[in-house]
Amino acid sequence: MHANWKTWAHVTKLDPDKHLPRNVIEEIATSGTDALMLSGTLNVTQENLCELLDQVSSYGLPLVVEPASPDCAIFNGAIDHLFVPSVMNANDVRWIVGKHHAWLRHASGIDWEMVVPEAYIVLNPNSAVGRVTGADCSLSGEDVAAFAEVADRYFRFPIVYIEYSGTYGDPKIVQAAADAVENATLYYGGGIRSAEQAAEMGRIADTIVIGNAVYEEGIDVLRATVRAIQ
Ligand SMILES: CC(C)=CCC/C(C)=C/CC/C(C)=C/CC/C(C)=C/COP(=O)(O)OP(=O)(O)O
Ligand SMILES: O=P(O)(O)OC[C@@H](O)CO
C-alpha cells in the first residue's frame, strides 16, 4: 500500500504545540514540500494534534503523524501514515520498545498498513527529544554507522533518522550513516535554516526535515530549502 513516502526529499515538520496563522499554513502547504509531518516531543496532546490536523488537511499534501507517546498514535481519516520512532541510542528500553509494548497492550484497531517504523539516532543532547530519552549523544562516526547498520540490516527498519533537532549537524556523521545504510531511507533533521544547509544535507540523506525554521525564519527560508534540493 502507498509506499510513496520513499520518494519524498523534503518534509516539513509542524509542531502541534505551536501556532501558525492560516495564511502561513497555506504558504507552507504550497511551498513545494513533499509532505507534512505533525510531531513534537513536548506538550503534544490528541487535542492540539487534531486541531493542527484540521488546519492542514485540505491541501492534498501527504500527512504523517509521528507520535512521541501512545496517546498520540491516532488513525484519523485525514492521515496517510503513522511514523513510529524507536531511539536506537537510548539506554532506557522504554524508548526502544517499552512505549510500543504499552501501546499495543492497550490499543485496539491498529491499522498496520499505515504504520512505518523509524530508527532514530538522537545526536543533540540539549534537544527536547535528547533530554526526554536520555539518549547517549556522544557518538563517533563509527558508532553512528554501527547503529545505522543494525537498524537497517538487522532490525530492517524502513527509515533511519539522524536527529539533531534544534542544531545543525555534522555532515561527516550523516555521511557515515549514509555509507552504512543499504536499504532504509535515510532521514536528516536538525537546524536547517538556509538553502546551503538544505543542499549539503540533501546531498547525503534521502530526505531532509525542516522544523523550527518554519516558525523562526519564515516562508522564504522554507521555499529556499525546497529549491535547494531540486
Ligand atoms: C509507541 C509510540 C506510539 C510512541 C513512542 C515513540 C517514542 C519511542 C518516542 C521517543 C521520542 C521521539 C523520538 C519522538 C519523535 C518526535 C520528535 C523527535 C520530535 C522533535 O522533538 P523536539 O524538536 O526535540 O521537541 P519539541 O519540538 O517538542 O521541543
Ligand atoms: O526543528 P529542526 O531543528 O529543524 O529539526 C527538524 C526535526 O528533525 C525535528 O524533529
Ligand SMILES: [Mg+2]
Ligand atoms: Mg521541535
